Amino acid sequence: MPSPVSIYVVHHLKSKVATKLASDLFDWFRLSLLTENQSNAGLPVYFRRRIVEARLQPDISFSDSDLNIVVLLVDQEMVGDIDWRTALVRFAKSARTWNKKHVGKNRVQILPIAMHEGLYRIPEVYENFNPIRSLDMPLDQMTAFLRRAVIEAAARFVRADNSDVTPPLNVFLSHAKRDGRQIAEYIRDSVRSFGQMVAWYDANDLPYGGKWKSEMMKSARTDTAAMVATVTDTYPSRQWCRREATEARTPVRLNRAINRPGIWKVQPVVGIYNLGNLWTRPMPMLEGVPRIGWDAMEPRKTTERLVDRLALEVMLGLVHRKVAVSIARKQTKRTDICYLTWVPDTWTLSKLRQIMLAGKEDVAKIRYIVYPGYGLAKTELSELDSVVQSFHRDSQLVSFEEAMSW
Amino acid sequence: MVNASLLIAISSGGDNAELAEQGIGMDHVEEMSVRLARRLLSDGHRLAWGGTLGNPNQRLTMRLIDSAHQWVDENAASQVDVTKPDTWPLVNYSAWDSYKSISDEQINKLVGICNFIKIDPPSVAEAELLGPLEPGRATRLRSDALTAMRKLSSAQVDLRIVFAGRIRGAKGWMAGILEEVVCSLELDKPIIIIGGFGGCSRLIADYLSDLKALWPEQLNLAACADPVRDATLTVDERDQLNQRMGRARELLNENRTSLHTKANVSGVSSDELLLVLPSVNENAREIINVCASIAKKLSNK
Numbered sequence: 001m002p003s004p005v006s007i008y009v010v011h012h013l014k015s016k017v018a019t020k021l022a023s024d025l026f027d028w029f030r031l032s033l034l035t036e037n038q039s040n041a042g043l044p045v046y047f048r049r050r051i052v053e054a055r056l057q058p059d060i061s062f063s064d065s066d067l068n069i070v071v072l073l074v075d076q077e078m079v080g081d082i083d084w085r086t087a088l089v090r091f092a093k094s095a096r097t098w099n100k101k102h103v104g105k106n107r108v109q110i111l112p113i114a115m116h117e118g119l120y121r122i123p124e125v126y127e128n129f130n131p132i133r134s135l136d137m138p139l140d141q142m143t144a145f146l147r148r149a150v151i152e153a154a155a156r157f158v159r160a161d162n163s164d165v166t167p168p169l170n171v172f173l174s175h176a177k178r179d180g181r182q183i184a185e186y187i188r189d190s191v192r193s194f195g196q197m198v199a200w201y202d203a204n205d206l207p208y209g210g211k212w213k214s215e216m217m218k219s220a221r222t223d224t225a226a227m228v229a230t231v232t233d234t235y236p237s238r239q240w241c242r243r244e245a246t247e248a249r250t251p252v253r254l255n256r257a258i259n260r261p262g263i264w265k266v267q268p269v270v271g272i273y274n275l276g277n278l279w280t281r282p283m284p285m286l287e288g289v290p291r292i293g294w295d296a297m298e299p300r301k302t303t304e305r306l307v308d309r310l311a312l313e314v315m316l317g318l319v320h321r322k323v324a325v326s327i328a329r330k331q332t333k334r335t336d337i338c339y340l341t342w343v344p345d346t347w348t349l350s351k352l353r354q355i356m357l358a359g360k361e362d363v364a365k366i367r368y369i370v371y372p373g374y375g376l377a378k379t380e381l382s383e384l385d386s387v388v389q390s391f392h393r394d395s396q397l398v399s400f401e402e403a404m405s406w
Numbered sequence: 407m408v409n410a411s412l413l414i415a416i417s418s419g420g421d422n423a424e425l426a427e428q429g430i431g432m433d434h435v436e437e438m439s440v441r442l443a444r445r446l447l448s449d450g451h452r453l454a455w456g457g458t459l460g461n462p463n464q465r466l467t468m469r470l471i472d473s474a475h476q477w478v479d480e481n482a483a484s485q486v487d488v489t490k491p492d493t494w495p496l497v498n499y500s501a502w503d504s505y506k507s508i509s510d511e512q513i514n515k516l517v518g519i520c521n522f523i524k525i526d527p528p529s530v531a532e533a534e535l536l537g538p539l540e541p542g543r544a545t546r547l548r549s550d551a552l553t554a555m556r557k558l559s560s561a562q563v564d565l566r567i568v569f570a571g572r573i574r575g576a577k578g579w580m581a582g583i584l585e586e587v588v589c590s591l592e593l594d595k596p597i598i599i600i601g602g603f604g605g606c607s608r609l610i611a612d613y614l615s616d617l618k619a620l621w622p623e624q625l626n627l628a629a630c631a632d633p634v635r636d637a638t639l640t641v642d643e644r645d646q647l648n649q650r651m652g653r654a655r656e657l658l659n660e661n662r663t664s665l666h667t668k669a670n671v672s673g674v675s676s677d678e679l680l681l682v683l684p685s686v687n688e689n690a691r692e693i694i695n696v697c698a699s700i701a702k703k704l705s706n707k
Binding site: 008013019022027030045046047048049050057058377379401405 | 429
């Protein structure tokens with residue numbers, strides 16, 4: 001089964017900076033095992049660090065993925081080595097030829113990163129693939145810069161889904177005005193700096209208590225909506241905030257045609273937490289949402305990471321959908337499987353059941369709930385037992401990885 | 407839940423330049439190690455590995471400890487007795503003088519989680535290890551301690567799983583994975599060799615996969631030679647080292663014959679062992695399932 005997206009990072013092994021950047025990209029797109037243990041539902045990342053007879057080794061098999069993103073970290077080691085220069089030119093030519101021959105599938109997108117001016121003396125690369133300048137940046141800045149560049153490009157291509165236009169992504173900034181306004185404003189500014197995103201900041205854009213829901217739902221149906229929840233002390237106590245979070249996390253059926261119980265999605269959501277000294281309670285609908293703490297000393301860095309993560313969540317949602325569709329296509333006759341495009345939690349599973357029941361669907365038919373990644377830990381699975389078995393006592397969660405071998 | 411908990415060694419590691427041949431790096435090896443560790447821990451087994459907690463480059467060590475915190479099976483966790491280190495989910499083998507970087511505080515923090523076993527070079531007075539040493543002597547003692555560590559861990563574990571691993575420039579007398587494989591074979595202990603992640607394991611796996619394959623020339627003593635250390639060897643000691651390498655080749659040759667002619671090798675199905683040998687098999691899920699299946703069968707015996 002071809003992967004929807006694969007990322008290849010090409011660099012010279014002598015370059016410590018490039019090696020570190022490659023490793024950072026690996027952690028970011030794989031959803032680092034150290035910080036994330038929720039099923040590891042990230043993207044495949046490979047390295048190309050070796051050339052043999054002036055060719056990348058091993059070859060990149062473009063047909064293995066619907067979209068191949070190849071990040072070229074072009075630094076002085078690379079431009080100073082004739083074999084590497086030759087390999088870059090050959091590779092760029094082969095990618096161009098491939099894209100011409102295979103319009104609309106197994107696309108190759110090269111992202112040359114100019115870590116050295118020498119890149120601009122390799123016209124086959126810089127003239128055909130827009131290089132991104134990162135000259136003379138300190139390492140931490142370069143890491144953030146590169147992460148943003150790759151995620152922007154990847155999200156653009158995945159979201160465009162082979163069309164020429166990428167629709168803007170409407171990011172709803174859910175916050176409590178009393179203590180979340182300032183953070184939301186920072187996020188709004190950061191969202192604006194991300195090419196494909198448009199911030200919906202209710203103070204400016206939506207009438208209070210107005211038609212935000214229908215606007216949000218319209219965007220959600222067309223995959224053009226995502227949300228940042230700014231969770232402060234007062235956030236859980238605000239009815240509107242709770243409704244916004246509920247709306248975003250409520251499962252929506254994607255495709256009834258492929259498989260009767262269907263493929264389901266939720267809106268991509270990330271949370272930023274800035275809790276003070278008031279007693280408060282967690283919100284169950286945000287249980288499975290990736291979140292980060294607010295760092296008032298480094299607001300720009302925090303919001304950049306937040307926005308990048310949101311873009312990653314958007315992209316992963318679309319990638320997981322493609323995987324779910326391809327698994328479902330092999331199981332078209334089965335009516336006992338439903339597919340999730342997010343890593344499940346108690347609240348979203350319970351909401352899913354509620355929606356199915358409201359649609360007069362026989363939830364007891366569902367034996368398998370398929371979800372992204374390698375699989376949750378035993379303890380995580382056992383925590384979900386009661387809600388999974390509320391579909392049917394024999395219902396079980398199955399990871400994408402397990403389902404692929406059906 | 408398995409019938410009995412095994413102590414399983416996970417041996418990996420490697421070098422980015424060597425792994426580049428497969429299009430992967432240490433990041434992939436660490437990810438595989440952690441995935442495998444999580445699966446085996448959640449199946450109720452205990453894990454052993456060689457590594458140094460205090461070394462900031464040993465991110466893997468931290469990740470394995472993190473895995474033990476999160477993934478250990480509930481039943482196994484309930485059997486942990488702080489007074490009995492052999493009930494703890496992790497065993498860390500650390501050779502002289504790397505173990506000096508593990509602080510008492512680190513060890514104390516991990517009581518009930520990780521049992522640290524420090525291994526000194528054999529037949530060396532403690533006073534000598536504490537004092538200043540000539541560079542050649544120190545390097546030699548390090549290599550001896552690594553060999554002792556591999557012998558001890560092989561004797562103590564019920565199963566060893568190896569993948570990736572450095573080919574050239576290892577600190578021991580020979581490549582670490584090769585020495586661990588040989589120690590396990592000498593004791594007729596079950597061992598799973600995974601070829602799909604490159605490195606030393608791939609060289610061994612390629613050799614074992616094909617009855618006609620020649621010994622991989624990269625696996626030799628010169629790959630781990632250290633001129634300063636090796637200058638301290640007497641003629642007899644050099645001969646002994648060459649004999650050990652020869653013995654390694656013999657054992658692997660015997661193992662290869664057994665894999666292709668017998669139904670079981672060291673109590674493990676040859677079919678399953680052969681399934682994970684090929685270097686083209688990079689299917690992590692399948693490999694992990696085979697490892698878990700072998701561990702389960704061994705624990706049921």
